[in-house]
Structures are given as C-alpha cells and as structure tokens.
Amino acid sequence: MKRLGNQTIKLDTPVSILNTACIVGPKESEGPMAQYFDKCLEDEFWGEETWEKAESKIIKETVNTLFSKSGLSSKQIDYCFAGDLLNQCISSSFGLRETNIPFFGVFGACSTFAESMCLGSLFAASGAATNILCATSSHFCSAEKQFRFPLELGNQRPPSSQWTVTGAAASILSCNGQGPFITHITPGKIVDLGITDANNMGAAMAPAFVDTLITHFQDTGRTPDYYDAIISGDLGYIGKDIATDLAKNKGVNIQKNYYDCGVLMFDKETQDTHSGGSGCACFGSIFSGYFFKQLQESKLKKILCIATGALMNATSSQQGESIPGIAHALSIEK
Amino acid sequence: MKRLGNQTIKLDTPVSILNTACIVGPKESEGPMAQYFDKCLEDEFWGEETWEKAESKIIKETVNTLFSKSGLSSKQIDYCFAGDLLNQCISSSFGLRETNIPFFGVFGACSTFAESMCLGSLFAASGAATNILCATSSHFCSAEKQFRFPLELGNQRPPSSQWTVTGAAASILSCNGQGPFITHITPGKIVDLGITDANNMGAAMAPAFVDTLITHFQDTGRTPDYYDAIISGDLGYIGKDIATDLAKNKGVNIQKNYYDCGVLMFDKETQDTHSGGSGCACFGSIFSGYFFKQLQESKLKKILCIATGALMNATSSQQGESIPGIAHALSIEK
Helix, strand or coil: CEEECCCEEEEEEEEEEEEEEEEECHHHHCCCCHHHCCEECCCCCCCCCCHHHHHHHHHHHHHHHHHHHHCCCHHHCCEEEEEECCHHHHHHHHHCCCCCCCEEEECECECHHHHHHHHHHHHHHCCCCCEEEEEEEECHHHHHHHHCCCHHHCCCCCCCCCEECCEEEEEEEECCCCCCEEEEEECCCCECCCCCCCCCHHHHHHHHHHHHHHHHHHHHCCCHHHCCEEEECCCHHHHHHHHHHHHHHCCCCCCCCEEEHHHHHCCCCCCCCCCCEECHHHHHHHHHHHHHHHHHCCCCCEEEEEEEEECCCHHHHHCCCCCCEEEEEEEEEC | CEEECCCEEEEEEEEEEEEEEEEECHHHHCCCCHHHCCEECCCCCCCCCCHHHHHHHHHHHHHHHHHHHHCCCHHHCCEEEEEECCHHHHHHHHHCCCCCCCEEEECECECHHHHHHHHHHHHHHCCCCCEEEEEEEECHHHHHHHHCCCHHHCCCCCCCCCEECCEEEEEEEECCCCCCEEEEEECCCCECCCCCCCCCHHHHHHHHHHHHHHHHHHHHCCCHHHCCEEEECCCHHHHHHHHHHHHHHCCCCCCCCEEEHHHHHCCCCCCCCCCCEECHHHHHHHHHHHHHHHHHCCCCCEEEEEEEEECCCHHHHHCCCCCCEEEEEEEEEC
C-alpha cells in the first residue's frame, strides 16, 4: 500500500466492486431516483412490529438481494464491515447475525458506508481477504424517535432539517473482478467548527467534507477536473451550498461536477423534505442504485465519493455540545 | 497477508505495540490491579459536569498520557481507530476530536479495543500506515444510565450482573518497534444462542468467545499449550465458567492458563461487583496496564487475547430480542 501525502492510501491492487444492492422505503419510492433501487417498500414496517425490527429486516434482505444478484453466498465472503445510526448499531448486528460472516462493527454516522468500503478495500488489497461485504441502513422513523422527538408528537420540522432515508445498501468488494475499482481512499479527520443546531446537519458536516476534499486533492495532486463526478453523501441543499463556498474560498472550484445524494434523493417541490435526504442509506442507496450503475455502463468513468457523518447523539445535544463532523473519501474508476 | 483457515489472518510483518496507557475510576483504583494503571481517579466526574463529559475527558487524557509515555505526538500518528459504549460512540468522537488524526469509528461493544487493534494492525502490516492509535473507554455511571436504570433509583443489581469499568485505554501500534508483536488476528462472527437476560452478559457472550477460540486453534493448528495465557475481556465469573465448560465440551481444555479481565479487575469478597467487571475499558485497561507490562518484562511471552462484546441496546431488550455476542482475537508475542 502506498501512502500519498498525509491521509491518502493508494491501494496496491485496485479493489473491484463486484456488485451492489439497495432497498428503500415508501417516501424514497416516490422520489426521482426510484427506478434505480432494487426494491421499493410500500410501508415503513414491512410486516414487523417495530421500526427497529423493520430496519434490521431491510438490511438483511438487502444483503440477501446482493447475494442473489452477485451469485455469491455468504460462505464466499471473508469479512463483513457494517454499521448504522441506531444506538449500538443494532440494525446491522441483528440484521446480519445469521450470515455467519466474521463481522467488524463500524460507526461513522452517515459516513458509515464509505468508512466500511475504505476498510474493506484495504483488507482486499492487502491480500487478507478475497471478498468483503459492506452494508448499512437507516430508517426515518427509528431515527426521528431516537435522535429527535416521537413521531406521534407531530413536531414541525425547521427548514434546515433533513429527512433520514429509510433503506439499506450493500456492496461486495473483491480482489477479483472487472471493476469499477476503488483505487484510493482518503479517511477523514474529525472536524468541529462549533455548530450546535441539531436541525442543521448540513452546516455541521460541510467543513469535514471540504477538509477531506482538499486533502484528497493535495495528497494525489489531482484537481476537480480529474473526476466526472464529485459526490457528497447527505449535505442536503444547505450543506451543499456551504461546501461549495468553503471549497471555493480554499481555491477549489467544484461547481461544475458536484452532486449530493441528499439533494438527488427527493423532489424538492413536491416531497416536503426541506433541506433534502440524510442518513447512512442516503449515500448508500444512491451510490449502490445510481452511481454504481453509471460506472458499470461507463456513463461515468471516474468518481470521488465523500460521505459525511455527524458524530453526535441526543444526549450530547442536550448537554450543549457542538456537532463534530467527519468525511471519508473513495476514489472509484471504471 | 496470509489467510489461515476460515477467519485468521497472519500478518506479513508482525506489528509492534509501541506502548499503552490507561486511566481508571475510583472503584477500579481500590481493586487488586490498581498498581498497574497509569492514573487512578478519585471521583467519577473528574471536574466535569456530566458523566458523558467525564468519560470523554478520560479517553482524551489517556491518549495524552500515551503520547507522553511514547514520546510521540499526534502528528506522528497516521490513523486512529476508536469506539466506546455510549450511543453513537460520542466518548471517542468528542474526546479525540482535537487530536487531528484521521479517524475510524469502530463499534464492537466491549470487544471494541480488540477490534480496533485487529484493524489497526492490518493497516500497519500492509504498509498503509506507520503508527496507529487505538483507543476506547467506558464509564459505570454513563453506562448504567444508558443501558439500565438511573443510578438515583438505587436499583438492586442481580448476582449475575457485572460492573462496567470506569476508565479508558489506548495503544500505539507500529510497523517499527521492538515488540511485543501482534502476529495473528482472528476476527469473530456474531454468535447468538438466544440469551435474553440483559443482566447476564457473561452467558450471552461466552459462546462467541468459544467460537473464536476454537476457530483460532483450528486455523492456526495451535493448542492452548502454545500460549502462556489465554485472556477474555469481560466474561466475569459466570461467563468464564460457561466458557471453560463450552470449550471443554468441544475438546479444548483452557483451564490451566485462562484469565478473564472482568475477574481480575475487582476483589470478589470486598468490592460487591457480583459477577465481575465489564465494559470496553475492562479488557482495555487490564491489557494496557497489566498484560502489556508482563509481555514487556518477558514474564509472559505468548498470549491470546479474545475480547467479547454484547451487540444489543436498551431498545432491543425492551422489544424482547436476544443478545448477540461477538469476540475478536489477537495473538501477541514478545
């Protein structure tokens, strides 16, 4: 493995993304990206008694869908990297406990899928594993209940708030395969500029996105033009604007080819999600459903994915703490 | 990296544990291991207003202590792997946000320190990093509040319950250094035998410990005699007995050289902790404080550390779910 600059790792052997899968909830199914998802659910419970159990079922069935699509079984997977937003990441551990795959629990808030793929690609590139499973989930109802207010209260959501995506995503990384390939990873630092508004995650996470973005370009000597698309996970409308401005102030113009999965997920006019989508499954499902297929079909050839996470919980906000952000980058080429 | 059997990775280059540090709370300071810890606190708050903030301060100061002891600064650390028991791992992210080190959040419940060292050692062995920081924490008061009942209620604790260790631990792994060396890792699978009693973590986690133990011996062709000590993280008195029996039933006798950090941490007669210690800092501080020094002084030369975690949360128990366990193994030689 080759270190570039301070943070970036160039993988000795580019790691192939063999396949991806994603399942989303009803609101996502009404959005502009619906056609790209493997399965769209009609309700948030999917036959389960609680939102938490529904979320576990979604990640479990997403992984089963991935096994079907890729023609691989769990016995052919060496290690799994997974995590989610629920306290102690129970969606992943309950949803994946029957897979019988050695399991690394990962927590990067909404950056978890990118973090999993960073770690998994290093395992595959180093020869420690042949096939790696990465998975994540989030659920609007379980997240609102846990981080904000009971849904039954019917609280009004401020304009800066984002809508946690209900869904799950999974990918298989391999040292075999025809690509698309993960070639570089730039794991991010924790960046905290003192934002305390738990209803403005985009503002809290944008500085971490820009820190990893700038570092990636410094480390690799690349410029935004190198990529067909630069993709953030869930900064939403407000965070995307802040990130674009912050990057510009640091001399990096990403306006031409910058997309945010939180902006892509929902229709701004009709779906009333305010600043856009968020959650582990926001980047997860848009990457797995849309961008992965764009790479497969060579409509995009080089992309830089930088998923962000807000490393807070309900207690920290109540205790007046600010919201630290983090962002992990993956450079992927067809 | 060389795969042995189904789960074990033999590191191409053994990874040196450059140094360790640990700070513990007042109850741990009155226990039989007190002399081995770097700092013993006199109260649970350490000048902070809340238990959560105190826990963050403990992990922060443990890492600062480690930097002092090792003569390294945060600038010389390439990546950090850390996690803890608090919801969304906030002790680690708040405690370590000022280190400015690229950060991987990890969640393996009480196995988190071992999981961090598994991941960190692979990064160092693969050439992706020179120096890696691993860190974890737990806090009796913040854990009781979050997982069980408010301490103010004064609930009676059942005899099978364990006492969450207040403290933090940290280590620096390096591709340079004189050892002790991590030579093999055996990441564990999620094992769930259907235990639902959240006051009997030892019973819930013992099957995962035995699964990883047996797998490690199968993968490496070793027997328990190979090691001077086999060490579990926090099975406690009840879990240790179950693990010893389960292993024996599978043809592996570990009675001669098997130690549990939860048993070692407190005095059974005088400290009233029932089934022993638990929490991320239980394995973390006993390994960092005691076993690491035993290796340095060549009192022990080969040890197998298998830290366990219970992958549940308060909601899953309320919803009647069982408690999945996990265990990650590190083979360490002087």
